[in-house]
Amino acid sequence: MARNSDGNKHEMILDAAVVEIAQRGFYQTTVAMIAKRAGVADGTIYLYFANKEEILFSLFDRAMRRFITEGNARLGDAANAVAKLRRIIELHLQLVGQDRDLAIITQVEMRHSLHFMNQASRAQVGQYLEILGRVIVQGQKEGVFRADLDPIFSAKAVFGVLDEMATDWVLSRRNTRLESKTGDVTDFLLAGLETRSRAI
Amino acid sequence: MARNSDGNKHEMILDAAVVEIAQRGFYQTTVAMIAKRAGVADGTIYLYFANKEEILFSLFDRAMRRFITEGNARLGDAANAVAKLRRIIELHLQLVGQDRDLAIITQVEMRHSLHFMNQASRAQVGQYLEILGRVIVQGQKEGVFRADLDPIFSAKAVFGVLDEMATDWVLSRRNTRLESKTGDVTDFLLAGLETRSRAI
DNA sequence: CAAATTAATGAATGACTATTCAGTATCTTA
DNA sequence: TAAGATACTGAATAGTCATTCATTAATTTG
Numbered sequence: 001m002a003r004n005s006d007g008n009k010h011e012m013i014l015d016a017a018v019v020e021i022a023q024r025g026f027y028q029t030t031v032a033m034i035a036k037r038a039g040v041a042d043g044t045i046y047l048y049f050a051n052k053e054e055i056l057f058s059l060f061d062r063a064m065r066r067f068i069t070e071g072n073a074r075l076g077d078a079a080n081a082v083a084k085l086r087r088i089i090e091l092h093l094q095l096v097g098q099d100r101d102l103a104i105i106t107q108v109e110m111r112h113s114l115h116f117m118n119q120a121s122r123a124q125v126g127q128y129l130e131i132l133g134r135v136i137v138q139g140q141k142e143g144v145f146r147a148d149l150d151p152i153f154s155a156k157a158v159f160g161v162l163d164e165m166a167t168d169w170v171l172s173r174r175n176t177r178l179e180s181k182t183g184d185v186t187d188f189l190l191a192g193l194e195t196r197s198r199a200i
Numbered sequence: 201m202a203r204n205s206d207g208n209k210h211e212m213i214l215d216a217a218v219v220e221i222a223q224r225g226f227y228q229t230t231v232a233m234i235a236k237r238a239g240v241a242d243g244t245i246y247l248y249f250a251n252k253e254e255i256l257f258s259l260f261d262r263a264m265r266r267f268i269t270e271g272n273a274r275l276g277d278a279a280n281a282v283a284k285l286r287r288i289i290e291l292h293l294q295l296v297g298q299d300r301d302l303a304i305i306t307q308v309e310m311r312h313s314l315h316f317m318n319q320a321s322r323a324q325v326g327q328y329l330e331i332l333g334r335v336i337v338q339g340q341k342e343g344v345f346r347a348d349l350d351p352i353f354s355a356k357a358v359f360g361v362l363d364e365m366a367t368d369w370v371l372s373r374r375n376t377r378l379e380s381k382t383g384d385v386t387d388f389l390l391a392g393l394e395t396r397s398r399a400i
Numbered sequence: 401c402a403a404a405t406t407a408a409t410g411a412a413t414g415a416c417t418a419t420t421c422a423g424t425a426t427c428t429t430a
Numbered sequence: 431t432a433a434g435a436t437a438c439t440g441a442a443t444a445g446t447c448a449t450t451c452a453t454t455a456a457t458t459t460g
Contacts, residue, residue, distance in 0.1 A: 009437095027227050030417060041439040043420075052418065111311040122371055146391070153384045160364025161357045168356055171322055184353045191346070192392030209408095230447060241409040243450075252448065 010048045013038045014062060017055050022101035026056060026109050060110060063102055064124050067095055081139030082190065088132065089162065089186050090179075096166045097178030107163075107170045129155045136193065145193045158189055210248045213238045214262060217255050222301035226256060226309050260310060263302055264324045267295055281339030282390065288332065289362065289386050290379075296366045297378030307363075307370045329355045336393065345393045358389055 016038035020029045031052055035042045049055050071091055078084040096103050132155035139145030145154075165185060169178040216238035220229045231252055235242045249255050271291055278284040296303050311317060332355035339345030345354075365385060369378040 031419080032417075042418090043440065044438055046419065047437075108311055108317055111308055149388070150384060153381070154388065156364050156368055157361045157385070157388050160360040160362075162360075164356050164360025164363060171317055181353070184350060185357070188349070188354065188357050188392045191396075192388050196391075196396060231449085232447075242448090243410065244408055246449065247408075 009038070009040060009044065013040065013045060013048055013055070014059055017059060018099075018101050018105060021056070021059075021109055022104040056105075056110070059105060060124070063106060070095060080144070081135050081142055082144055082194075084135045085139070085158075085189070085193075086186055088135065089158075089189065090182050092162045093165065093178045093182050093185070097169065100170070103166060103170050103178075107167045125159070129159060132158055139193065144195060146195050149193065154193065157192070161185060161189060209238070209240060209244065213240065213245060213248055213255070214259055217259060218299075218301050218305060221256070221259075221309055222304040256310070256316070259305060260324070263306060270295060280344070281335050281342055282344055282394075284335045285339070285358075285389070285393075286386055288335065289358075289389065290382050292362045293365065293378045293382050293385070297369065300370070303366060303370050303378075307367045325359070329359060332358055339393065344395060346395050349393065354393065357392070361385060361389060 013034065017029075017034045020033050020037055023029075024033075031045055032042050034055070035045050038045075045055075049058065071088075074091060075084065075087055078087045096106070129152070133151045136145055136149070136151040136154050136158075140147050140149070140151070162185065165181050166178065169176065169181075213234065217229075217234045220233050220237055223229075224233075231245055232242050234255070235245050238245075245255075249258065271288075274291060275284065275287055278287045296306070329352070333351045336345055336349070336351040336354050336358075340347050340349070340351070362385065365381050366378065369376065369381075
C-alpha cells in the first residue's frame, strides 16, 4: 500500500495521539498505540515526527495556533478593557471546554516536566500573559481598573483563576460545562480589578 | 554491611528522590539514581517502597503532612475571616517558597498524570479547598465578604491565584522570593472577595 | 560464642518499547 | 508500460531500567 489515500496523515496521527495520551498519559502511551489508532504502521509515525516527544510538542503547537486564531477572530471588536476581559474569559473557558481530551493534555499531561514547561508551554503562556497585561494597562488608562495594581501580577492572577477552573473541570467527573463558570469568574475578577469608585 | 547505621533510610531515600526528580523529572530519574544519592543499594529502595511510583506518592504525603502541621500550628489564633485569609496566603507562599526542589515536584512533576492527580494530589487539594471554603463562609457571616459569591467557587479562585504564583516562581530562573508576592496576592484577592460597602 | 534474625547488597533477569530499515506497494513520468 | 520516485510497512534491533533474590554482613538472643 501507499500514498496518502484519505486525509492528512500528520493530522490523523495527532488526532489519535490526543485520544491515547488523554486516556493513559504520555509515558504510558506507546508509539504503537498511537499508530494503531491512527491506522498507520509504527514506522509511519517517524515519517511525520522526529520522535515521540515531538508528537507532544506538535500537539501543543496545533492547539495553541487554533486558540490564537479563534481568539483574534473573536476579540477584535471589543472596545473597552472591561469588554475585552469579559471576552477573553468567555473565550478561554469555551475553547478549553470544547474538547475534553485535549484539555486533559494541556491541563495535565503537558505539565509533566520542567523541561517541557520551560521550552514550549511557558513561552506560549508568556504571550498570553502579555495580551492580558495589555488589556489591564488599557483598563487602568481608561480609569476603570485600579491604578495601583501591577499589570504583570494581575495578568498572572487572572490566568491563575482561569487555569484552576479548567484543571478542576478536567479532573471532575461530573458532566458540567466549563463555560458555565464564565459568570462567576468574570464577576470575581472584575471585582478584584475595578476601581471602587463605582462601588455599590 | 547492615543495620540502619545513621539516619532513617526511609527519609534519606525521600530526600534523595526530591533532589533527583526535581532535576530530571520523574520518568527521567531511575531508581538507581535515587539509590546512589541516598547512599544505599538499588535493592534497598524496595525494602522501603513497593515500587518507584510509591516514592512519588510518599513524597507528596510527607510534604502535605508538614504543610498541614505547620499550617495548623500557625493558623489557630487568627480571629476573623480576613485575618485567616491573610495568614493562609502568607503561609502558602512561604511554605512553597521554602524549598525550590520540593516546589518543582509539587508544582510540576506531580501533575503529570490524570491518574496521579485524581488519586493522591486532588484529594489533598480538596481538603485544602474545604478549609478555604470555610473561611469564606465565615467571612460572609461576618458580613465582610460578598454574600453573593459561591464559597466553593471562591475557594478555587483563591487557590488558583496562589498556585499560579507558585508555578510562575518555580519556572522563573530569577532569584526572587515567592513570599514577596504576599502583599499583591492578599490585596487582589481581598478586593475580589470583600463587600464594597467599605469602599475605596 | 553459636545460632537465629534482621538489614542490606548489587548483579542478573525479564519485560518493554522507541526507533530503524530492508522490503513492498502505489503512483508518476517519459 | 517500464523505470524511477514516493509512501508506507512491520519485524528486528538495541537499549533501558524496574524489580528480584541469592548472598553477605551486622546484630540479637539464648
